[in-house]
Each structure stands twice: as C-alpha cells, then as structure tokens.
Amino acid sequence: MLISKDKIAGEQQKQEIKAPERNVEDKDADTCKNVNKVNNTSSDESNINTNKKQELNPGQEHNDFDEVFKNDVFIGDSITEGIISYGLVDDSKVIANKGFTALKAQNEVTGLKGSAPQKIFILLGINDVLYDMTSEQFIENYIQVVNKLKSEAPNAQIYIQSIFPVSNKAENKKPRLSNFRIDEFNSALKQMASEQGVYFIDVASLFKDDSGCMREECTFDGIHLKYKYYISWLDYLSSLASSKI
Amino acid sequence: MRNFVNKIVMVVILTIVLSTLSACSNPNSQNAKMPSVQEIGDKISQSVDLSEMIQLDDKKVQKLYDINPDELDEYWIYISASNISAQEIAVIKVKESSSIESIKDKLSERIEKQSISFKDYLPEEYHLLENHILKTKGNYILLVVSKDADIVEDIFDKSF
Numbered sequence: 001m002l003i004s005k006d007k008i009a010g011e012q013q014k015q016e017i018k019a020p021e022r023n024v025e026d027k028d029a030d031t032c033k034n035v036n037k038v039n040n041t042s043s044d045e046s047n048i049n050t051n052k053k054q055e056l057n058p059g060q061e062h063n064d065f066d067e068v069f070k071n072d073v074f075i076g077d078s079i080t081e082g083i084i085s086y087g088l089v090d091d092s093k094v095i096a097n098k099g100f101t102a103l104k105a106q107n108e109v110t111g112l113k114g115s116a117p118q119k120i121f122i123l124l125g126i127n128d129v130l131y132d133m134t135s136e137q138f139i140e141n142y143i144q145v146v147n148k149l150k151s152e153a154p155n156a157q158i159y160i161q162s163i164f165p166v167s168n169k170a171e172n173k174k175p176r177l178s179n180f181r182i183d184e185f186n187s188a189l190k191q192m193a194s195e196q197g198v199y200f201i202d203v204a205s206l207f208k209d210d211s212g213c214m215r216e217e218c219t220f221d222g223i224h225l226k227y228k229y230y231i232s233w234l235d236y237l238s239s240l241a242s243s244k245i
Numbered sequence: 246m247r248n249f250v251n252k253i254v255m256v257v258i259l260t261i262v263l264s265t266l267s268a269c270s271n272p273n274s275q276n277a278k279m280p281s282v283q284e285i286g287d288k289i290s291q292s293v294d295l296s297e298m299i300q301l302d303d304k305k306v307q308k309l310y311d312i313n314p315d316e317l318d319e320y321w322i323y324i325s326a327s328n329i330s331a332q333e334i335a336v337i338k339v340k341e342s343s344s345i346e347s348i349k350d351k352l353s354e355r356i357e358k359q360s361i362s363f364k365d366y367l368p369e370e371y372h373l374l375e376n377h378i379l380k381t382k383g384n385y386i387l388l389v390v391s392k393d394a395d396i397v398e399d400i401f402d403k404s405f
Contacts, residue, residue, distance in 0.1 A: 078366070082328035086299075086360075087308035098329075098366035220297060220327045227326040228300050 007200040016190060017135045017159075017240060061231055068117075068238040073156075074121040075105060075145070079164060079224055086227050088131065088234060101127045102141035109145060120149055120156045121237060123203075125163035125189070126223065128151050129181050130174065141236040142189070146196050158198040159240075165204055167214040170222025179212050192241070195245040206236055280404045282385070285336050286321030288400045293393045298323040306346065312351050316344050318384070329371040331363050335388040335399055342384050352379055352388045359390070 059233045065088045069164050071172075073093055074080050080096035083089050093106055102124050112120075122145065128138045144158075149201035163182050168228055186204060207229065209215045212221060225233065289295075301322040303314040309324070322335040324338050335352065339345050356377050363371040378389040387401045 052317055078329060081362070085324075085328035087305050098362060221329060224329050 010172075017199060018192070025219065029181075031039060032078060034151075048103070050067065053058070057110055061085065061088070063235060063238055065232075065234050065238065068234075069093060071118040073115070073117040073120045073153075074123075074218050075109060075149075076100065078106075078126055079126065080123050081232055082225065082227075083234070086230055088230060099127055101139055102134070103128075103144055104206070106141065106144050106148060109148045109152065112149070115153075117153050117156045119159060120153060121159045121161060121201075122149075123161040126166075126177070126182075129163065129185055130177050135181075135185050139188050139192050140186060142192060143196065144197060146192075159237075160189055160193045160198055160200050160202040162189060164203045164215045164223075164225070165208050165212060166210075167216055167219055167222030170214070170219075183212070201237075201240065206232060247253075249276050249326050278341050278405050282321045283335050285385075285401060285404045288404070289321075289334060289336070290399055292396050292400060293334070293391065294360075294400035295323055297326050297330070298334075299326045310351050312348055316348065317341055328362040329367060329370070331359055331367075331374050331390050332392075333388070333390050335386070336401065337388075339386070344384065345381055346385060349379065349381060349386055352386065356388075356390070 005173045069089050070093075074083055074089065074092075074096065077100040078096070078098040079192075080094060082092050084096065095105075097104075097108070100108070105124055105219060108234070124145070125138065126144065128141075133141075146158060146160075149156065163186055165179050165182055166174075166177050186202075190200045207214050207218050209244050216222075218225055220226060255347045267294050269272050284330070301309065301320075301324060306312055306314050306317075306320065308320065310322075314320070316339060318338040318340045320335065322333070322336045322337070324329065324333040337348065339348055356374060356379070360371060360374045363374060373392065373394075376394065379388060380387050380398070380401075382405055385401075385405075387398065391397060
C-alpha cells in the first residue's frame with residue numbers, strides 16, 4: 001500500500017499512498033474530455049496491488065468508524081461533510097462545510113490543540129477547481145492550511161487526499177470542473193505533500209472508471225459520493241489506519 | 246317473572262354499552278384506526294420515489310436525531326443517499342405520549358442543523374427545509390422535507 005518513503009529534514013517522512021488501481025488497459029477509449037495520465041500510469045515499485053481491479057463492495061457498515069477514527073480528524077468540503085450527514089464518524093471529529101475551499105478552510109482549522117489528533121485527513125480542492133482558481137493559488141492556500149495544522153497539532157500525521165474525479169456528465173454540465181484540471185491540481189498536491197513532509201493518499205483512484213472519470217454508479221450528481229461509497233472510502237482510510245503507517 | 250325479564254334486558258343493554266365504550270378506548274380496535282408505522286411507510290413508498298434515499302436504523306436514529314430508539318414504539322425514517330439533498334421523511338410512533346414534545350423538539354433541532362448546512366450552498370434544498378412539515382397525531386409524528394411533502398402529508402392524515 002505504501003509507495004515511497006523519503007526522509008525529510010532528518011525527521012519527517014513523506015509518503016505517497018496509492019489506492020489499489022483498477023484495470024486501466026483501455027486508457028485510450030476514454031469518454032472523458034481528458035484522462036488522468038498521472039496517477040493511472042504510475043509504475044512506482046512500492047505500490048501494492050497495482051493493476052488489480054479494485055472492488056469497492058459498497059453498502060454495509062461492517063466497521064465501527066467511530067472507534068477506528070476516534071483519535072483522528074477529517075477536514076474538507078461538502079464531500080467530507082457527508083461523513084457527518086450519515087453519522088459515520090462523530091461530529092466532533094469532522095471540520096467540514098459545503099463550499100469550503102483551501103482558503104476558507106484556513107479560518108476553520110482551529111481548536112485542535114486540545115484534542116491532539118493522531119491523524120488528520122484533508123480533502124479539499126473540488127471547489128477551488130470549480131471557482132477557477134489556478135493550481136498555484138490553490139497550493140499556496142493549501143500550504144497555509146497544512147502549516148496551521150502543524151502548529152495546532154504538531155504530533156499529528158497529516159494525510160492529504162487527492163481530489164475525487166467528477167463524472168463525464170458533471171464535466172459536461174460544469175466545464176470548469178474538468179478531470180484535466182482535477183488531475184493538474186492533484187499533481188500539484190502530490191508535489192506539495194512531498195515538499196511539506198506530509199502524506200499524500202491517492203483516494204481518487206478508488207472511484208475512477210477506466211477513462212479517469214468518477215464511476216457513474218458511485219454518484220448521483222457526478223461530484224458527491226452516494227452513501228454506500230462513503231463506506232468504501234472510509235474502509236480504505238481505515239485500512240491505512242490499521243496498517244499503522 | 247317480569248322482574249326477571251327486566252333484569253335480563255338491563256344486563257344485555259349494559260353489556261352492549263360497556264363493549265362499545267371499551268372499543269373506543271382500546272388502541273387495537275379498528276374503530277380507533279391506529280395504523281402501524283410500517284403501514285403508513287408502505288403507502289408513502291408506493292407514492293414517492295425513495296430510490297435515492299436510505300432507511301435509518303437504531304444507531305443512525307440515535308446519532309442523527311439524538312433520539313433514543315427505546316423511546317419509540319415504531320419508526321420509518323428515510324434520508325437522502327446523497328448529502329447534497331435535504332430530502333427526508335420520518336414517521337414515528339412514540340411509546341409514551343409524554344415524550345412526544347421532546348421527540349418533536351429533537352426533530353426541529355435536526356431541521357435547524359440541516360438548514361444551517363444548506364442555507365448558503367444549496368438554496369433549493371434550503372427552501373425545502375424552510376417548508377418542512379412537522380406534525381403530530383396522537384402518539385404519531387410526521388416529519389417531511391421533500392418536494393412531495395403534500396403527498397406524504399395527505400397519506401399520513403388519511404391513515405387515521
């Protein structure tokens with residue numbers, strides 16, 4: 001499951017954690033406007049399960065996510081807010097609001113000093129892509145969030161999650177919200193995570209179809225996950241938590 | 246002999262009167278029309294599309310509504326399976342009539358929380374929340390946030 005481990009400044013590690021990929025044999029037969037060429041073609045030698053078709057097995061909550069993530073915090077936009085909407089993790093462990101960008105999130109990342117989380121999972125960026133932010137501006141704002149978290153929770157492991165893809169329908173409906181832009185932002189996030197000495201998790205691959213779009217069965221509106229795919233997402237994150245990376 | 250006949254008539258009349266009164270106060274009597282919550286839910290599901298909704302269990306009722314399921318006799322609750330939709334329908338029957346107001350308050354708090362979440366981001370969903378239906382009938386409570394709220398309310402009303 002781990003991809004790489006590099007020492008930074010003698011202390012902090014940077015890691016890229018890649019979701020098990022699905023078969024990507026037919027990359028040229030894309031129905032999306034643009035195909036993610038960055039993540040799907042990675043051949044990093046430490047990526048486990050590469051090229052194995054990922055079964056999401058959505059549906060039943062077999063994990064007690066409250067227990068699994070009892071020492072952790074989630075930060076994000078409406079997608080992360082769904083974790084509260086479905087009562088998957090206690091409200092106090094989630095800092096998320098509809099419409100959050102990296103810039104808006106900066107002001108909301110407070111009050112962590114007392115809770116001393118072990119892991120912080122961040123998922124931001126879809127609104128930045130939608131609001132026509134450049135990837136440079138986005139990364140600049142994101143670094144501020146990371147720095148604030150480092151200062152608020154110096155002992156926490158910070159996990160930056162890749163931005164989820166959108167479906168082909170969503171791309172057509174909102175041209176600014178293209179998978180090409182999302183991939184560009186994700187590449188920038190990966191680079192930034194490495195520079196900042198925090199983890200990067202490629203969760204986007206979990207929900208991609210063969211052409212790099214959000215799998216239609218995972219979503220109603222092409223952007224947000226259906227309830228049962230939250231289980232898949234949190235199962236994946238909990239597998240990271242249990243691997244004690 | 247005549248007195249004996251009168252006594253028999255009196256007893257028969259008394260029996261009829263008592264059994265009528267008893268029927269009025271018996272919650273299981275057909276005259277009282279105490280439908281099961283599942284019955285009401287079934288009728289709703291025949292008229293409203295629930296394919297993009299999920300049904301809540303005890304754990305979720307406790308977590309999302311802060312209601313102890315032990316206080317409920319029966320419940321049938323659906324919320325949207327996507328968190329960008331505010332749609333939800335709850336039919337609840339409480340065990341004790343004394344708890345009806347507190348349960349209703351919990352449902353109001355839920356609507357308030359949802360309203361804050363949707364207000365600035367999804368005005369159409371916020372509009373549905375603003376026009377929610379929250380009403381009681383005996384030990385029953387109905388909460389509806391839906392474009393089909395009128396249909397659901399009508400089914401609920403006609404169930405009694």
